[in-house]
Amino acid sequence: MYNEIDLDKIDLNSEAPTEEPDRQYYYIAKCQKWIREFENTNGRRPCFFTQTFGCQMNARDSEKLTGILEMIGYEKADSEEADFVIYNTCTVRENANNKVWGRLGYLNNYKKQHPQMKIALCGCMMQEEEVIEKLQKSYRFVDLVFGTHNIYKFAELIAASFEQDGMVVDIWKDTDMIVEDLPIERKYSFKSGVNIMFGCNNFCSYCIVPYVRGRERSRKPEDILREIERLAADGVVEVMLLGQNVNSYGKNLEEPVTFAELLREVEKVEGIKRIRFMTSHPKDLSDELIAVMGQSKKICRHLHLPLQSGSSRILKEMNRHYDKEQYLALVDRIRKAVPDIALTTDIIVGFPGETEEDFLETMDVVKQVGYDSAFTFVYSKRTGTPAARKEDQIPENVVKDRFDRLLKEVQSGAAKRAEALTGNVEEVLVEEINRQEESLVTGRLSNNFIVHFKGTSDLIGKIVKVKLQVCKGFYFYGELAK
Numbered sequence: 001m002y003n004e005i006d007l008d009k010i011d012l013n014s015e016a017p018t019e020e021p022d023r024q025y026y027y028i029a030k031c032q033k034w035i036r037e038f039e040n041t042n043g044r045r046p047c048f049f050t051q052t053f054g055c056q057m058n059a060r061d062s063e064k065l066t067g068i069l070e071m072i073g074y075e076k077a078d079s080e081e082a083d084f085v086i087y088n089t090c091t092v093r094e095n096a097n098n099k100v101w102g103r104l105g106y107l108n109n110y111k112k113q114h115p116q117m118k119i120a121l122c123g124c125m126m127q128e129e130e131v132i133e134k135l136q137k138s139y140r141f142v143d144l145v146f147g148t149h150n151i152y153k154f155a156e157l158i159a160a161s162f163e164q165d166g167m168v169v170d171i172w173k174d175t176d177m178i179v180e181d182l183p184i185e186r187k188y189s190f191k192s193g194v195n196i197m198f199g200c201n202n203f204c205s206y207c208i209v210p211y212v213r214g215r216e217r218s219r220k221p222e223d224i225l226r227e228i229e230r231l232a233a234d235g236v237v238e239v240m241l242l243g244q245n246v247n248s249y250g251k252n253l254e255e256p257v258t259f260a261e262l263l264r265e266v267e268k269v270e271g272i273k274r275i276r277f278m279t280s281h282p283k284d285l286s287d288e289l290i291a292v293m294g295q296s297k298k299i300c301r302h303l304h305l306p307l308q309s310g311s312s313r314i315l316k317e318m319n320r321h322y323d324k325e326q327y328l329a330l331v332d333r334i335r336k337a338v339p340d341i342a343l344t345t346d347i348i349v350g351f352p353g354e355t356e357e358d359f360l361e362t363m364d365v366v367k368q369v370g371y372d373s374a375f376t377f378v379y380s381k382r383t384g385t386p387a388a389r390k391e392d393q394i395p396e397n398v399v400k401d402r403f404d405r406l407l408k409e410v411q412s413g414a415a416k417r418a419e420a421l422t423g424n425v426e427e428v429l430v431e432e433i434n435r436q437e438e439s440l441v442t443g444r445l446s447n448n449f450i451v452h453f454k455g456t457s458d459l460i461g462k463i464v465k466v467k468l469q470v471c472k473g474f475y476f477y478g479e480l481a482k
């Protein structure tokens with residue numbers, strides 16, 4: 001295991017090993033030497049700053065980046081005015097890219113005054129050819145660029161950027177490599193994401209993810225369980241199993257395993273009290289999984305089930321492989337098996353060709369299901385996806401009007417669902433001191449609602465009973481139950 005590795009014993013005069021993860025530990029040891037030199041010259045350790053854009057997968061990847069940087073010897077900084085800045089990018093919608101371009105302008109100015117600083121970019125946006133071309137042409141001040149497939153090589157890439165002048169670019173189109181046992185620095189001591197699979201095979205017609213994250217690859221159940229057991233031994237009580245489409249977990253392993261079977265095994269890990277997972281594609285959600293959720297004491301009462309559209313016609317155009325009726329029937333089966341479950345979703349408004357009738361079908365599903373919360377998105381045209389080539393793109397003002405109506409419906413439905421919980425005493429995992437009011441702590445219910453209540457930092461990481469007193473729409477104020 002990585003915290004048992006003695007980096008001082010690595011012989012840096014010999015060639016780098018070819019096996020992983022040994023090769024990366026060799027480069028970590030190599031980078032440590034430069035860090036010591038920096039410290040001798042400057043009288044302090046160099047510092048780093050990571051900025052994560054996008055989803056939970058990226059958040060988990062950033063913990064891996066942080067783990068490696070800290071093992072090398074960098075110290076965490078709280079702003080971009082640092083010696084090493086890395087942006088872990090997202091490209092699911094155009095505005096995610098725009099944010100990165102904007103911030104790079106700012107970084108360029110800072111680097112002009114601090115030429116020794118290093119700027120690195122990684123993640124989904126870097127898997128797009130046009131992005132790399134633009135960086136190479138107009139953003140020469142960036143030192144290191146890599147994508148989603150070779151993040152495990154981070155130490156080796158940092159070493160390369162110390163050794164050579166100019167921009168180091170290493171982008172892979174795809175991989176079936178999964179490297180285990182590299183350092184990870186968790187953001188929270190008591191909860192953790194756990195990757196169970198990488199990539200996506202679904203090719204929803206609007207989505208760029210399969211192009212930038214590659215084909216589906218599942219980690220072996222024994223590796224996942226070993227990681228969770230170690231997390232539990234380290235004080236973690238809640239795990240979030242992560243994958244682009246967790247319901248198709250394990251299908252292409254040498255010895256296939258279903259997601260439901262994996263969950264049964266995770267349930268047995270002592271010390272783990274809550275299990276979450278993200279994201280479920282409705283087309284692959286099995287009755288076996290519903291049964292496991294119904295029986296489980298640890299799986300949280302929350303399911304994120306992206307709808308995308310309520311119109312069967314648009315769903316077909318989106319290549320989602322279910323229609324409105326199938327989705328609603330699935331929701332019925334889930335609610336029968338797990339009556340107190342909270343359902344959340346993702347919805348896209350303004351997919352090419354979406355008519356008012358199609359949109360009203362979406363509104364109808366929202367009303368019928370009664371989501372506890374929903375992420376609503378304006379359709380964003382992603383170059384290279386089939387939907388981007390469609391001619392009937394929807395005018396901005398029409399999309400905006402539909403978006404506003406949808407948001408109102410979602411919010412009023414969610415507020416009603418939350419209101420119905422007021423007065424209940426619920427188990428809450430305390431996550432942090434409230435960001436606005438220091439005398440309060442913030443915790444999360446099994447169904448993913450948030451509650452703020454009077455408490456101190458010693459409660460963080462504990463599961464306590466809280467009475468939900470006041471409902472504020474999508475969160476509560478409460479008090480510790482006696």
Ligand code: 5AD
Pocket residue numbers: 092093206207208306308346347348377378379380381382
């Ligand atoms: N435009 C808008 N939203 C998108 N999503 C994915 N691709 C696009 C796009 N091109 C949304 C989907 C998905 C969520 C992660 O992002 O709703 O579930």
Ligand code: SF4
Pocket residue numbers: 200201202203204207208209210244245281
């Ligand atoms: Fe994108 Fe569809 Fe894969 Fe989700 S399931 S990542 S929306 S292609």
